[in-house]
Amino acid sequence: MRRRQFISLLGVAAASYPFAARAQPSERMRRVGVLMSTTAEDTEGQARFAAFLQGLRQSGWAVPGNLQIDTRWGSGDADRIRKYAAELLALAPDVILASGGAVAGLLLQATRTVPIVFTLTPDPVGAGFVKSLAHPGGNATGFTSIEYEMSGKWLELMREIAPGVTRVAVLRDPTVPAGIAQFAVLQSAASSLGIELSAIGGRDAPEIEGAVTEFARSSNGGLIVLGSAVTVLHRDLIITLAARTALPAVYPGSYFVSAGGLISYSADSTDPHRRAAGYVDRILRGDKPANLPVQNPIKYELVVNLKTAKSLGLKIPDRLLAIADEVIE
Secondary structure (H helix, E strand, O other), X not given: XXXXXXXXXXXXXXXXXXXXXXOOOOOOOEEEEEEEOOOOOOXXXXXXXXXXXXXXXXXXXXXXXXXXXXXXEOOOOHHHHHHHHHHHHXXXXXXXXXXXXXXXXXXXXXXXXXXXXXXXXXXXXOOOOOOOOOOOOOOXXXXXXXXXXXXHHHHHHHHHHOOOOOXXXXXXXXXXXXXXXXXXXXXXXXXXXXXXXEEEEOOOHHHHHHHHHHHOOOOOEEEEEOOOHHHHHOHHHHHHHHHHOOOOEEEOXXXXXXXXXXXXXXXXXXXHHHHHHHHHHHHHOOOOHHHOOOEOOOOEEEEEEHHHHHHXXXXXXXXXXXXXXXXXX
C-alpha cells in the first residue's frame, strides 16, 4: 500500500473505527501524553500518530471519551522536547508515548516514575533506558527501530547497486548517541567490503548541506543516512543533495524513497506506534512497564525507486527487484 493511501485510510480510521468487541476500559477518564519527534505538519509524523490513535481505538478506548490525549511535537529540537516533556509531566498523565530514542532519553531525564512507552529507539539497553530487552525493570518499555547487525546490510546494498563506490559517508545527528554504535557496525562491514567510511554530522539544514556537498567533491562516493528526527525532517533536502551531487544513497525508511530517494531497507516506522498503543492499553489496565519486554521490529522492507536509479545511471540488479517489497517506477 502506498504511504499516501495509508495516511488517508488512517485518517478515516481515526474518526470512525469501531470499538473492539472485548471488555471495554473503565469509564473513568484516563490521560495519555504523546511527545512526537517531528513537526505536526510532517506527513511521516502524522502517519505515526494516526497509527497510534488507530491502535488505541482497536483496544476499545474512546478518543475523545474515556481517554484524553495531550500531544506535543518536538520538531527535532532538544530544547523544545525538554520544554514539552515538562509540560506533559505537569499534566499528570497515566502514561506517555515517546516517539523516538531522543525523545525517550529526554523524558527519562525528567522522570523515572511516570510510565513511558517508546518507539523507534535503536539501543534502549545501551542508552540506559531499560535493564534488558526481556526485563526492562524500570518505568519505560517499548519498541526498537533496528537491530544493529542489520546496519551492515546497508553497505552490502550499496556495493550491489553501485559497485564503483569506494567511499561512503554516514550522515547522522551527532547529538544522538545511538549513531555511534551504528557507525561501529557499519565500520566493521566496510572493512570487509573494502569501503572507506566516514561520519558526517547534520544537526540542521546548513550543516547537512555543507557536509554532503564537501564529501561529494571527491569521486566514487555514496551516502548512508541514519534515522533521526533531524534526518526525517530534512529528508527533502537530503534527497535533493544526493541527486545534485550524484551520490547513490541508502535511506532508513521507505518514506525517503517515496519522496525520490534511491533505496531503503528498514522496518516500517508506523507499525511500532500501532503496537505501542497496545502497551499503553496494558499499562492503563494495570500492567507495569518493568514487566513488558521491549520488542524488536517484526519485518524489514526493501523499497527501490527505479526513476532515481535511472537518473543516477544505475541499473538495479534483477535479484534485488525480485525480492523488493515495493518498486517505484
